[in-house]
Amino acid sequence: MKLSHKSLTVILLVIITGFFVSSCGTGSKATSTMLQKATDHQYDLIVVPGVPLENGQWSRIMKARVYWSKYLIEKGIAKNVMYSGGAVYTPYVEAEVMAQYAAAIGIPKEKIFTEPMAQHSTENIYYSHKKAKKLGFKKIALATDPFQTRMLKRYIRNKISDEVALIPIVFDTLKTMETSMIDPALTFQTVDTTGFVALPERKGFFERMKGTMGKHVDESLYN
Secondary structure, three states, X not given: OOOOHHHHHHHXXXXXXXXXXXXXXXXXXXXXXXXXXXXXXXXXXXXXXXXXXXXXXXXXXXXXXXXXXXXXXXXXXXXXXXXXXXXXXXXXXXXXXXXHHHHHOOOOHHHEEEEOOOOXXXXXXXXXXXXXXXXXXXXXXXXXXXXXXXXHHHHHHHHHOOOOEEOOOOHHHHHOOHHHOOOOOOOOOOOOOOOOOOHHHHOOXXXXXHHHOOOOOOOOOOO
């Protein structure tokens, strides 16, 4: 039986997702344990990968990532945060959008850094790690949702450094913050929309997957 391109795409997604999930257990118990270990350290900087705006507002996952960074800073686990992500799916630079939200919910601006070039999750951590090192930060951690942590763990260990810590979101902890979570009304500037083309229109599925696997990293950035 000959499979259609769409069917092959779905099968490949299932295989890749299964590979990432099996590579790192990050269930609720595991994330709580990882957070507990992180409290024994203080990181100079946490890296938070970007998320595109949805209809001009932050999505639930962007809100979770930004509030998680706020929690880690307020608890003294992290001193600074770097949001990473370019204009990938929308003409808004993800890192800059998240930085604006972070400032609006109370993270001091002097603790906020951005990395605006990444187009894929592997580039988020690769470029941010390089930029952070160039800025003089030494102890660095990835702080994102458990699924993305699973996706990036092996890449970080193999391609970046086993010294990069992982602090996935503990959603039970976020729930305790819900009553104090605000949704700031912000406006954002776009990049030049005349030249903007969303990633899916620039690259096919398999090329995007190569990017997700770290095959399109520009090693010359932030040298």
